[in-house]
Amino acid sequence: MTQGEITALKLDAAETISADTQRYFDICQEKLGLVPNVLKAYAFDDKKLRAFTDMYNDLMLAESTLSKLDREMIAVAVSSVNHCFYCLTAHGAAVRDLSGDPVLGEMMVMNYRVADLTAQQRAMLDFAVKLTEKPAEIVEGDRQALRDAGFSDRDIWDIASVAAFFNMTNRVAAATDMRPNHEYHSMAR
Amino acid sequence: MTQGEITALKLDAAETISADTQRYFDICQEKLGLVPNVLKAYAFDDKKLRAFTDMYNDLMLAESTLSKLDREMIAVAVSSVNHCFYCLTAHGAAVRDLSGDPVLGEMMVMNYRVADLTAQQRAMLDFAVKLTEKPAEIVEGDRQALRDAGFSDRDIWDIASVAAFFNMTNRVAAATDMRPNHEYHSMAR
Amino acid sequence: MTQGEITALKLDAAETISADTQRYFDICQEKLGLVPNVLKAYAFDDKKLRAFTDMYNDLMLAESTLSKLDREMIAVAVSSVNHCFYCLTAHGAAVRDLSGDPVLGEMMVMNYRVADLTAQQRAMLDFAVKLTEKPAEIVEGDRQALRDAGFSDRDIWDIASVAAFFNMTNRVAAATDMRPNHEYHSMAR
C-alpha cells in the first residue's frame, strides 16, 4: 500500500466529496482534531457514509446506561480477538483518553483479562468476547450472567449491539487493509 | 422464551411504536407480506431502527454490480459459519426466492462448497467466509484473488461490507435469541 | 460433478447391481418412496452396502429407549457441526417428518441450541455435539450429566453410537461429495 493511502482499494469516487460530507468532516476536524480515516474510507458514497455514521453515533455516543468508556472497552476487547489494527488503534486511544489511564487502554488491546475491573465490567467483556468468538454458543445462561451482574435487558441489547458492530467494522477494516490516523498512536499516552 | 416473543429480552419501550415506524411496517407488510421480526426487535427505539434499516437497505437493495442474489448468498454463507438461526432462516428464504432454486438455498445454509457456482461466485464466498472466520489473516493475496476472478475494487468493498454486516447481525440475533417470522420456513420451497 | 451423479467418484462396479441389492432397493422404493442415494453410492459392493445398512438399521430403527426422533435429532445436530450437506438434507427431512414440526428440523440443521427442548433432550444433544467437536475431552462428568438427566448407561451407549455413526457418514459424504435425493428438500415442509 502506498504511503498515505487509507485502504488497499482504489475507489475512484472517493476523490470528490459532497458538500454535506465536507461539512461533517469540518465538524470532526474541529471537535476531534482530525477526520477519522474510516470516514474518509466511506466518503466515496454519501449514503454509505451516512448509514455508517448514524449507526456509529447512536451506538457509541447516544444516551445509554453504559458509559462511553464501557462501550469503548467493548470495542477494544472485541477488536483484540479479531486483531484489527484500525480499531485497536483508534479505540485503544479512546479508552486511554476517556479513562485517563493509558495502561487500561493497553490492557484492552493486549488481553482484557489482566485489567483490574469491577465484576460488572468483567461480565460485560466476557459476554462481548464470547459473542465474538462463539456466537452460536450464546445461551440463556449467558444473558442471565449479565442480569446477575446488575445489567438490565436494555443494557444487554446495548452490550450486544456494540460488540456486534465491532465485529462488522473489524472485518471491513481487515478486508480493505484500512489504516488509522497516525495521530491516534501518541494520543493520551 | 414464551411462544410468540421475538427476542429473549424484555425491552419495555417496544410496546409503543412511533407513527413513522408504523408507516414503515405498513410498507413492509404490503411489499413483503410480513414485517421482518428483526425490525420489530429494533422498534423499541426509532433511531436504532432507522440506523439499521438505512444500512441494510443500502447494502442489500441499493445499486451494485453484485446482484441481489449474490448479496443474499454471502449473507447465508456467513450465517452458516456463525450458525445464526434468524439469518439462515430469513436469508435462506431469500436465496430460494431470488434464485428460483430451493436447493441452492439449502446448500448456502448447509455448506456453500457443495453448490455448483461460477468460479467468480466461489471466489466471492471463499473471501466472505475467510473474512468471517479469520479476519486477521486477510492479506493482499486475498484481495488479489477477487480481482483475478473479475471483481473490481468497488465490488470488493461491497462483498466485504455485506459479509461484515452479517457478522454483526448474526451476533445481535445470537445475543438476543432473535426469532425469524414463521412464514420464512415454507417460502419458496 | 455432472448433474444426476451421486458422488464425485467413478466406481465402475456401481453399474451392475446384484439381485439382493435390487430387492433391497425395491423395498426402499415401496416403503420410503425413494432409494436413498447413500445406498446407491454403496451399491458398487454388496458387502459394503450390507455392512452399512445393517449398522444403520440397528442404530436408527431398532428397539431403543431413545425415540426415532431423538436419534434423528442427534444425527442432524452432529451433521450441523460437520456441515454435511447429504446428512443435513436427508435427516433434516426425517426430523421434520417424525416430529410433524418443520421448524424443529430447521433448528437442528441451523443451531440446535435455539430449539425448545426438554432438559433431557438438551443434555443428549450437548453430549452428542461435545463428542463430535472434542472427543478427547469427554470425561466421567459428561456421562454423569446424562445420567443426571435421566438416561441409563444403555441410553448413553445409544446416544454415543448414533453420534459417532454420523461422524463417520458425514465424512464419507464429505470425501465423496455425496448428493442427497432431490425429494428430501420439499419433504414435510
Added chain:
Amino acid sequence: MTQGEITALKLDAAETISADTQRYFDICQEKLGLVPNVLKAYAFDDKKLRAFTDMYNDLMLAESTLSKLDREMIAVAVSSVNHCFYCLTAHGAAVRDLSGDPVLGEMMVMNYRVADLTAQQRAMLDFAVKLTEKPAEIVEGDRQALRDAGFSDRDIWDIASVAAFFNMTNRVAAATDMRPNHEYHSMAR
C-alpha cells in the same frame, strides 16, 4: 473405573454372551491371542456386535489395493487427531506389527508428519487427517491430489471409508472410556 472393566458403562446384558459370539471370540483368541476389548464391549447385543465386526472386517481386512498397513496407518493418524487411547493403543500395535518397524507405529501415534513415507502415503494421510479435522472443507482439489498421487477413485473410497470409520470408533471409545487389552502395549516393540 474399576480395574478390569472395559468401559465406564454398566450394560447388564453384557454378562451373558450368545453361543455365536462365544464362537467368534474363540476364533479371535486362537488367531490373535486375545479377544479385542472392543468386541467385548459390543457383546451385550449380538446384532450390534455383528454390525460392527462386519464393517470392521470389510474395511480393514478385505481385498483392497490399499495394504493392511496403509489402512492401519490411516487408523492411527486419525486416532492421533482425536487423542483416542483405545484406538491408538490397538492400532498402533498393528502398525508396529505389520510394518516390523516399532518406530513407525510411534510416529503414527505422535505425529504422522515426521515419518519417512512415500509421497503417495503422505497424500493418503494428509487427506485422512483433513477429512478428520475439517470435513466440510474437503473439495474436489483434495480428491484430485489423491488421484495425482496415483490413487484410483476406488482407492479414494477406501481411504475415506477407513478414515471415517475411525472417526466413529474414536468417539464410541471416548464416550464410553473404552480400555484396550493390556497386551497391545508391549506387542511388537
Added chain:
Amino acid sequence: MTQGEITALKLDAAETISADTQRYFDICQEKLGLVPNVLKAYAFDDKKLRAFTDMYNDLMLAESTLSKLDREMIAVAVSSVNHCFYCLTAHGAAVRDLSGDPVLGEMMVMNYRVADLTAQQRAMLDFAVKLTEKPAEIVEGDRQALRDAGFSDRDIWDIASVAAFFNMTNRVAAATDMRPNHEYHSMAR
C-alpha cells in the same frame, strides 16, 4: 532427512565439540547410557547448550515438592497437545521408567484424561494443558483450583515453569524436525 541425522538443519559448527561439552556428554553416556539427541542438536554452540541444560536441569532435576514423575507427566501431557515426536518419545520413556508403569507413559502420550490419577495430579495436568492451549485465558480461578488441590504458590510456579518449558522445546523440536535417540522407544516397556 538422511538416516542418522538429528535435525533437518545443517549447522556446520556442530561437527566440532568443545572439551567441556565432550565431558558433559561423557557423563550423560555414563549415567543415562546415551547422550540425548537434543544435547547434540545444541552442541554447535557451547553457550546455547549450557543455557539449555542449566534450565532443563533446574526444572526437571532440582529440588521441588513436585516429584520427578510429576514433572515428566507435565512434559508429556504438554507435548501430546503439541504432537511433538521428540519430546513424547524421550519423556514418554521417562514416565514409563520413573513410574514403573508402561501404560501410564502411553496414557500421557495419548490422552492424559484416561489415566487413573489423584485429584491433585489431575488438577496439575489440567492446568498445564490449559496453559498450553489457551494461555490468554488463564485467570485467578485457575490458580485457585491448584491451591484448592493442595498446591502451594511455589508449586504453581514449578508446574507453570515445566509446562512452559515444554512449550518451548516442543517448538524447537518441531521447527528443526529433531529426532530422538532410537533407544527411548524400547526403554521401560
Added chain:
Amino acid sequence: MTQGEITALKLDAAETISADTQRYFDICQEKLGLVPNVLKAYAFDDKKLRAFTDMYNDLMLAESTLSKLDREMIAVAVSSVNHCFYCLTAHGAAVRDLSGDPVLGEMMVMNYRVADLTAQQRAMLDFAVKLTEKPAEIVEGDRQALRDAGFSDRDIWDIASVAAFFNMTNRVAAATDMRPNHEYHSMAR
C-alpha cells in the same frame, strides 16, 4: 492482585535477594533505567534467575545474523498470538525503541500482517507465528520457505529458538499474571 505486586504468586523467598542478583539488578538499573519485573519475579531463586537470564541474553543479545530488532519483532508477533500482556508491553517497547518507529511496535502488538516489511522479514514472522499456532504442522516446506527467503539453516535455528522461547515466557507470565514495569508503556512513543 494488590497494587505494586509483580505476580499473583506469593513466593516467600523473593524477599531476600542474593548479593549476585543485587549486582545484576544494579547493572540493569544503570543500563536500562529499570530492573525488568520478570527478573524480580525470578529473584526468589538464584539458579532459576540465572538460567533464565543466560538463555535470554544468548537468544536476544548475542551475535546472530538476525538483528536485535528482528528478534524483538518475533518476540512481539508470538506474544500477540498468545495475548501476553507482559511480553507485548516489554517487547513492544523494544520494537519501538530499536526501530525508532512507534507505529511498527503497535503493528507487531496488534497484527504483524499489516506492517510494511521486507519479504524476508515477513517469511520470518510467518514461520514464527505458524510455529506458535500449529507446531505439529511445521514441515520441510516451511523450512524451505525460509531458505528461499535468504535465511541460512543457522538463521532458522535462531528464528525458531526465539519464537519458541517466547512461547515459554508468554506462558510463565500468563500462569503467574506477571506485570510489566510501568515505564515500558510510555517508552519510545
